[in-house]
């Protein structure tokens with residue numbers, strides 16, 4: 001494809017007119033497609049249908065004879081703790097098994113740090129506190145921090161994780177209390193932190209002594225292909241540096257079994273876990289242990305989970321490949337877009353010409369395709385270059401994805417041509433639209 005930057009003004013105008021005609025056809029189709037949220041499709045949910053068999057709970061007792069219908073076992077049933085211990089490669093004693101949502105665990109942990117402190121004075125009682133946010137990142141992380149009044153500092157993502165030199169410099173500021181991240185198959189780029197990045201995070205000695213990294217390992221077994229992106233165990237790396245207390249790890253079965261009825265876990269150093277558990281004991285007498293038991297009996301062990309994830313991958317691979325093929329075919333070589341090619345996770349990150357993301361989102365919406373709101377992948381919803389779009393290919397069937405991608409790439413091209421026209425002649429802005 002010819003580079004868009006090399007077009008003459010006439011060529012650009014002619015192409016824009018042609019693309020707008022194509023766009024008008026899409027508008028006439030009355031599409032209603034959604035590529036905005038990373039949800040499993042119904043066929044993925046069906047993979048875990050047997051989790052709902054009543055026979056799985058017969059008898060409703062743990063291997064130690066505990067009746068899961070009753071109160072108790074705040075830290076989770078031993079079988080579910082073992083399951084998470086195998087996945088996270090941690091001792092079961094360092095894990096609490098909780099309800100369905102890890103987002104809830106993150107909110108709760110941070111809210112409790114605000115109220116009661118992480119290790120000392122409550123964060124809310126300290127003057128302005130800040131968190132580091134690798135960007136682009138997960139919008140709901142940013143919503144939690146904003147909601148709690150924690151100032152966010154964007155840290156650019158590089159190929160192997162956040163820009164560590166910048167992180168190392170920023171943590172010299174005592175008001176920087178932590179960092180929130182997705183170390184494996186990051187949302188939205190699908191990047192996995194290298195060993196060096198993990199070791200440098202583990203080796204941080206921040207000015208704040210109550211510094212915490214929220215290690216959101218949401219996509220730890222969510223490979224699309226046979227080979228996994230290896231991720232160093234953060235607690236092993238931290239133990240060598242004496243910084244285990246800096247790390248709070250969470251994960252969940254939302255994209256292994258059911259988003260609305262999975263199980264989650266929080267893992268931490270013995271000292272942190274004791275504090276978390278003591279607070280949790282005030283909040284609840286125990287989580288849904290029947291669901292924990294069901295999950296254990298359905299999956300049995302890590303092998304059972306890995307095998308199950310291959311079935312998810314078989315459904316998801318064609319969807320990711322559909323998006324990637326459309327991007328390559330429609331945008332490759334045009335010099336107006338670049339995108340990630342993840343080996344796992346739930347998203348593809350698309351960077352387009354600066355100043356075009358919002359316009360592209362608007363064009364898509366007006367023709368019936370909903371994208372994650374442009375800007376959402378940045379703290380406060382502000383993408384400084386207005387260029388990043390998060391594509392969530394998992395939910396729509398392949399045929400719908402093909403249509404949605406055809407429209408998306410069309411809108412990217414239209415927005416780019418409009419922008420290039422504006423840059424050349426700012427006065428032309430009104431005519432173009």
Ligand SMILES: Cc1ncc(COP(=O)(O)O)c(C=O)c1O
Pocket residue numbers: 038100101102103104138182187216218251252253254259264
């Ligand atoms: C990185 C990340 N963390 C957490 C979540 C939500 O997890 P849960 O369903 O366990 O609350 C998501 C959902 O998309 C996610 O992408």
